[in-house]
Amino acid sequence: MTGVAQTDMEQSLLSVKRDILSLCHRAGKSGAHLGGCLSMAEIMAVLYLCVLRINPENPMDEANDRFVLSKGHGGIAQYAAMHAAGLLSDADMALPLVGDGTFLFKHPARNPEKGLLFSGGSLGQGLPFAVGAALALRYKGNARVRVYTLVGDGELNEGAVLEGLSIAGHQKLDNLTVIVDENGLQLDGRTSDIQRPGPLSDLFSALGFAVTEVDGHDVRALERAFSAPADDRPTAILAQTVKGRGVSFAENNVDWHSNYVTDALYETARRELGVDV
């Protein structure tokens, strides 16, 4: 699926943002993670449209690349990108976000038949799970398949993330790519005010990763970053992003970690994202 033409990519990205906004609106008063979904929109779009090799006829194909969403509150953005890539149908996207008879939960629930590998929501678990999947693929001799996992920068507070990264580096897991959505905000405020670990590039390098820093909203730059993973160690892509990107009331606003998208806010956001046509 590599080499998506620029206009197609622009259309797909609009579709991803439209779906993110639509699902967040549909979540109603219980709220949805609009901020963190918009910070990862381009990352998800590039992954599902240009990077991941997935057989659309069989989400459980052993030859598929694996994607593990570690920041589980970004589930809606994952569904939106899967929809744009044809891996989820229009009918799937019309399902409710709660209850029996749906799988489209705000925090994804493991559902391999739909291509959802991990039950998210408890932070710090998806990344070491992805490390396990990468080790298992190596164990099975399946060298062609690559494992990608997306973590939030706030999620890096979790000690289990450090455990997983350290093991990945030690094991020289060259079939693993870790993407950090560096949107700079977490539930309680600015990530830099809450825990400042120093430059992430230094941290990841010290743990044995090949590190690429990229503008996480620049589709072409993301494509380039994904295109050349290291062949002797795990790869980290540190994506600088803006939480709530493109929506004035949500951009860089900690209140939009999770919040209620009212009908009025929905209309405003549709206009601002250019998805109202």
Place this chain on the structure above:
Amino acid sequence: MIEYTPKNLAAWAKMGVKKVVFEAAREIAAQNPSAVFISPDVGRRFRLDEFQRLDPKRYLDTGISEQAALSIAGGYAAEGVRAFVVGYAPFVTARVLDQIRVLCGSMHLPITVVGADAGYSSATLGPSLTALEDVANMRSLPGMTVLCPADCGEIVKSMLAASRLPGPCYIRIVGGPNNPVLHGADFDFTVGRARVERAGTDVALVSYGLTVTECMKAAALLEKRNVSCEVVNMHTLRPLDAARIDDLAARFPRIVSVEEHAATGGLGSAIAEHLAGQESHSPLSVFAAPDAYLSADTREGSLVRAGLSAECIASRVLALTR
């Protein structure tokens, strides 16, 4: 092919619970081309490091990273590779309860967690190494099978049984080297089916793990006092053998549960949960660890202080039946 000969059973008991884990692991590796063993820096204690010589792919030492050990096991399991996490009971259950909740309780991945040094096995090292809540934690998770083998032969059979289960499993291991032998010859071990180790008529003693042997000794002491005890080995705490509990409730005027574990959430709780729905049932006495972490002591000393040694069990049963 592993053999449950009297000679092997005696040899395993002598080498002790930790090293017998490797005997089972080697057999599982031989039977299943897709099975790995993961340990957070305690593999050497379990001889699992021998895999580095035999088949390095089979063994992963995560370092002192229990959380990652569990999540990595989940990654293997999701890829269809049978994963066993072997460590000290408090650190591979309570410390990683959230990981096990998500991976096993919610995602139903077939991970087997082997928790050694449970109960008072390592009580000389104090409360941090004393696991008295692991059964409660593991038993509370949907879909979990909880096995508590009573001797080294049962450890081997538990691990082999876990390797064939469709879902997740916790195996609780108590004791050290020179463990008591409950089964001197081959025996039936079926997940979910309690074993009657000794028949009796007055009191049913129901236990699991090494306290089954304490109950056998207590039954021998009580026989001399004209109290006939049936000893039931409830090696599977989940799913509970409800039919066996019903049978005991029908046949005995009193049931006594004995466990090297907190009263909350353990075997006594499990039996009470089952019996509570019935119109009437025999009284149940729960002999369990006191509601405290005892100061450091030997396992034998701790059992006496907890009232769970054979002599303590016998005198407590006598007091109940007088």
